[in-house]
Amino acid sequence: MENVTPSHYIVLSLCLFSIGFLGVLLRRNLLLMLMSLELMLNGINLALVTFSRSSLNLDGSIFVFFIMTVAAAEVAVGLAILVALFKKRRSVFSEDMNVITN
Amino acid sequence: MEVMTNMDAFQVFAEDNMWRQIWPELSLVLGAVLVLLVDLFGPKQQKKSSLSGSLAVLIQAFLLVYHLLDYLLLNHTFERSSFSGMLCHGFQGDIARTFFLLASLCVSIMGNRYLFLNRSRVGEFHHLTMVATAGLMLLCQSNNFIVLFVALETVALAFYPLVAYNTNSEKSLEAGLKYLIFGALSSALLLLGIVFLYGVGSNPEAWGASATYDNSRDYLSFEYVGDLLFNNPDNLFLRGGVVLILSGLAFKIGAAPFQIWVADVYHGSPTPITAFLAVSSKAAGFFLLLTLVNGPFFGVSDFLLPLIGVVATFTILFGNLAACTQQNIKRMLGLSGVAHAGYLLVAVMASMHFAGDSDRAVWVVYFYLFIYLFASILIFAVMSLAHFENTDEDQQFEHYQGLLKKHPWIALSLLVGIASLAGIPPFGGFIAKLMLFNVAFEAKLHWSMVSMVLGVVISIYYYFGWIREICFQPKPKFDDEEKDQDLWLRLDQIGLIKFTIICFAVVSFVLGIWQGPFGDAF
Numbered sequence: 001m002e003n004v005t006p007s008h009y010i011v012l013s014l015c016l017f018s019i020g021f022l023g024v025l026l027r028r029n030l031l032l033m034l035m036s037l038e039l040m041l042n043g044i045n046l047a048l049v050t051f052s053r054s055s056l057n058l059d060g061s062i063f064v065f066f067i068m069t070v071a072a073a074e075v076a077v078g079l080a081i082l083v084a085l086f087k088k089r090r091s092v093f094s095e096d097m098n099v100i101t102n
Numbered sequence: 103m104e105v106m107t108n109m110d111a112f113q114v115f116a117e118d119n120m121w122r123q124i125w126p127e128l129s130l131v132l133g134a135v136l137v138l139l140v141d142l143f144g145p146k147q148q149k150k151s152s153l154s155g156s157l158a159v160l161i162q163a164f165l166l167v168y169h170l171l172d173y174l175l176l177n178h179t180f181e182r183s184s185f186s187g188m189l190c191h192g193f194q195g196d197i198a199r200t201f202f203l204l205a206s207l208c209v210s211i212m213g214n215r216y217l218f219l220n221r222s223r224v225g226e227f228h229h230l231t232m233v234a235t236a237g238l239m240l241l242c243q244s245n246n247f248i249v250l251f252v253a254l255e256t257v258a259l260a261f262y263p264l265v266a267y268n269t270n271s272e273k274s275l276e277a278g279l280k281y282l283i284f285g286a287l288s289s290a291l292l293l294l295g296i297v298f299l300y301g302v303g304s305n306p307e308a309w310g311a312s313a314t315y316d317n318s319r320d321y322l323s324f325e326y327v328g329d330l331l332f333n334n335p336d337n338l339f340l341r342g343g344v345v346l347i348l349s350g351l352a353f354k355i356g357a358a359p360f361q362i363w364v365a366d367v368y369h370g371s372p373t374p375i376t377a378f379l380a381v382s383s384k385a386a387g388f389f390l391l392l393t394l395v396n397g398p399f400f401g402v403s404d405f406l407l408p409l410i411g412v413v414a415t416f417t418i419l420f421g422n423l424a425a426c427t428q429q430n431i432k433r434m435l436g437l438s439g440v441a442h443a444g445y446l447l448v449a450v451m452a453s454m455h456f457a458g459d460s461d462r463a464v465w466v467v468y469f470y471l472f473i474y475l476f477a478s479i480l481i482f483a484v485m486s487l488a489h490f491e492n493t494d495e496d497q498q499f500e501h502y503q504g505l506l507k508k509h510p511w512i513a514l515s516l517l518v519g520i521a522s523l524a525g526i527p528p529f530g531g532f533i534a535k536l537m538l539f540n541v542a543f544e545a546k547l548h549w550s551m552v553s554m555v556l557g558v559v560i561s562i563y564y565y566f567g568w569i570r571e572i573c574f575q576p577k578p579k580f581d582d583e584e585k586d587q588d589l590w591l592r593l594d595q596i597g598l599i600k601f602t603i604i605c606f607a608v609v610s611f612v613l614g615i616w617q618g619p620f621g622d623a624f
Binding site for chain 1: 263278294321366
C-alpha cells in the first residue's frame with residue numbers, strides 16, 4: 001500500500017473541480033448547478049490546503065476561510081433568487097429560464 | 103496590567119495598518135449601514151422622495167467632493183502601501199476611487215426615480231450600491247491576491263441581488279440567476295488560477311521553477327508573483343494560472359469568449375443597475391487588468407500579447423456584429439459595451455508594450471473610461487426618464503420614435519450621449535478613440551487597429567439606427583392607428599437627473615474640444 005502523497009490530493013482536487021465545472025455546464029437542474037459551483041470551490045480549497053501543508057506556509061490555509069465564507073454567501077444569494085424565481089415559474093430547470101430572449 | 107499591554111499591542115497593530123488610508127471606503131460602508139438603519143427606523147411616508155434615498159445621494163456626493171479636495175488640494179498623493187503591503191494606494195487608485203464614487207452617485211440618483219416608479223424598497227438598493235462601490239474601490243488598490251479575491255467577491259455578491267432587484271419581474275430574477283451562475287463560474291476559474299500561482303510560488307523547486315528570494319514569505323503578494331513570473335516565464339503551471347486569472351477578469355469586462363452573459367443580464371436588470379454594470383463593473387476590470395499586466399504579469403508579456411490580441415479582435419468584431427441585429431436598446435448598449443471593452447483591450451496591449459505602469463496608454467485607458475462613463479450615464483439617465491407602466495426592461499427602438507419633436511431637450515442630450523459613444527467628431531468619444539488609435543499605432547499594433555477601424559465603421563450602423571428613430575419618424579403614421587402613449591409624460595421628480603443629464607452632456611462636448619492634461623498624450 002502506497003503512502004498518500006500531496007500529488008494525490010492535487011489530483012483529487014482537480015477532479016472535484018472538473019466534475020463541478022462539467023456539472024455547471026451540463027446539468028439542467030439549477031439546484032444541481034449551484035451544488036456544482038460549491039464542488040468547484042471545495043476542490044480549490046483542497047488544493048490550497050495541500051499546497052499550504054506541503055510548503056509549510058499558512059497563507060493558503062487562511063485563504064480557505066475566505067473562500068468558504070464567500071461560497072456560503074454566494075449560495076445563499078443564489079438560493080434566494082432561485083426560490084423567488086420558482087414562485088413565479090414553478091420550475092427549476094434551466095431550459096425554462098427563457099423569458100429573456102432577443 | 104495585562105489588559106493594558108494587550109491594548110498597547112492592539113494600538114501598535116492598528117497604527118501599523120494605517121486605517122486612515124482607506125477612509126473613503128470605510129466612510130462609504132458606514133454610510134451604507136446608516137442608510138439601511140434610517141430606512142428601517144426612519145419615518146414611513148409615501149412621498150416622492152424617501153429620506154434614505156436622499157441621504158444616500160447626499161453621503162456619496164459629499165464623499166466625492168471631499169475625496170477630490172483631499173487628493174487634489176489637501177494631501178497630494180504619493181505611492182504608499184498599507185495593511186502590510188496588502189493594499190497599495192497612489193494617484194491611480196485615487197482616480198479609480200473618484201470614478202467609482204461618481205458612477206455610484208449617478209446610479210443612486212437614477213435609482214431613486216426607478217424605485218419611486220416601481221414602488222420598490224429603497225434602503226437595500228442604496229446600501230448594496232454603496233457596498234459594491236466600496237468593494238470596487240478596494241479592488242483597484244489591492245496588492246495581494248487574497249484582497250483581490252475578497253474585494254471581487256464583495257462586489258459580485260452586492261451585484262447579484264441588485265440585478266435581481268425587481269422581484270416582481272421574472273426577467274430581473276432570471277437575469278440575476280444567470281449573472282450569479284456565470285459570475286460564480288468565472289470567480290472559480292480565477293481562484294483556480296490563483297491556486298496555481300500559489301502552488302508553484304510556495305514550493306518552486308517541486309514544479310520546475312526557480313526560487314527568487316525567500317526573505318519575503320508572502321507568496322500571494324503581487325511583488326512575489328511578479329518576480330516568480332519574471333524568472334520563470336516558460337513554466338506551464340504559471341502560464342495556466344495567469345490565463346485562468348485573466349479569463350476570470352475577461353468575464354468582468356465582458357470580453358470574448360466570456361461575453362455570453364452580457365446581453366441577457368443587461369436586458370433583465372433594472373436600468374440604473376444596467377448603467378452600474380456597464381460603467382463601474384467594466385471599469386474595475388480594466389483598472390485591475392492594467393495593474394496586473396504592468397505589475398505581476400509583466401514577466402509573461404510576450405506570451406500574453408498575442409493572446410490578448412486575439413481576444414481583443416474577436417471581442418470588437420463580435421460586439422459590433424451582434425449589436426447590429428438588436429431591437430432592444432439595453433441589449434444593443436450591452437453588446438456595444440462589449441465592443442468598447444475590445445477597444446480598451448487594445449490600449450491595454452499598448453500599455454504592455456510601453457515600459458512602466460503609468461505610461462501614456464494607461465492614461466488613455468483612464469480618459470476613455472471617463473468619457474465612456476459620461477456618455478453611458480447620460481444615455482441611461484435619459485432611458486430611466488421614460489415611464490413604463492410595468493417594467494422598463496423592454497425599451498425598444500420604436501419607443502424613441504420622434505422624440506426630437508416631442509421633447510427636444512431630452513432628445514438633444516441623448517443625441518450627445520450616443521454621438522460620444524459612437525465617436526463622432528465634436529464630442530469626447532471621438533478624441534478618446536483618436537488617442538487610443540494614437541497609442542495603438544505607436545505600439546505597432548497594426549492588426550488590432552484594422553479590427554478597431556472595422557468595428558467603429560460597423561458601430562456607426564446601429565448607433566445611427568437609434569439616432570434615426572429619435573430624429574425622424576421612419577414609419578408612416580395613419581390616422582386610424584392607435585395613438586401610442588407618450589412615455590415621457592410624467593417628468594416629475596427628475597430634478598437631480600435633469601441636472602446630471604445637462605452636466606454630462608456639457609462635459610461630453612467640452613472634453614471633445616479641450617482635454618486639459620489628458621491632451622498631452624498627443
